[in-house]
Amino acid sequence: MQTELIGPRLRFSDLKPPPADFRREVVEGLRLPQKTLSPKFFYDAEGCRLFEAICDLPEYYLTRTEIGILTEHAEGIARILGQGGTLIELGSGNSRKVRLLLEALRPAVYIPVDIAREHLLAASRTLAADYPWLDIHAACLDYSEHFEMPFLPDVQRKVIFFPGSSIGNFEPAAAENLLCSIAQCVQPEGGLLIGFDLKKDARLLHAAYNDSAGVTAQFNLNLLRCINDRAAANFALDRFHHDAFYNEPQGRIEMHLCSESCQQVIVAGETFDFLDGESIHTENSYKYGIEEFRSLARNAGFEPGHCWCDRNGLFCVHYFAVSSD
Known part of the structure; x- marks a missing residue:
């Protein structure tokens, strides 16, 4: 792992798999019957x-609907998540959605995680310039394979933000395993704020x-x-x-x-x-029904908290707390 100090409050850790792993996974996938x-x-x-x-795109309702939910409910989400902790975002992309939460949450540390190195680095630099009060520890890694954060503060409450219905890209058993890893990462007293697409026409x-x-x-x-x-x-x-x-x-x-x-x-x-x-x-x-996804999360060690949906019932942003059992 390489960790660079990019700015006074910005660190960048590179854990991206080497090219040989990419070639191996591609070849193994193409060898399958399907x-x-x-x-x-x-x-x-x-x-x-x-x-x-x-x-x-006009047909792609997911992003604008989730952004609408986050915009409308940012203050309420912040009250539930609490301020001053560590916010970890999986699949941070261009950081468009987390910006809707940062001012309301005022986390002490923000850890954006993405597999696209240059995209992550550029977005992190922009965020560091726009939020000079925020400590950013960006991590380039494949969270679908090895869920290990290169940096985690010891004392602050940790919440993982997982937007975009990216959980839907995982087979249900793999999704449950990832949720288990998330629960282990943020416990005790941590949580998960996750966006998922709902079943529809x-x-x-x-x-x-x-x-x-x-x-x-x-x-x-x-x-x-x-x-x-x-x-x-x-x-x-x-x-x-x-x-x-x-x-x-x-x-x-x-x-x-x-x-x-x-x-x-x-x-x-x-x-x-x-x-x-x-x-x-x-x-x-x-695509999930709300109760269907709650069952998946319970199996992974979470208790359902508040959820927010758009008025058309297209998309859900849901908060889960790590189970105390």
């Missing part, structure tokens, strides 16, 4: 740019992941370009297309990249055969 890639690989510089564009979900401008398709296909760059691959992006659909029995959106012909692709020296129409499964986005 070829699969992790959505964490979306976020190179271009992937981050495209995702920010997705968040502003399949037509609305379909539109959100198949936007008319094709930005989500570009985002999905950019994953292949990233693999070409980082794993010595030769994917032809024009020979794959984006496919996203709602799998209602599983309660999830599935994103795939579908081969448009029989073809061979070389990745890290290994050859992979694709049939015409064969897909690479690139992302799941699970």
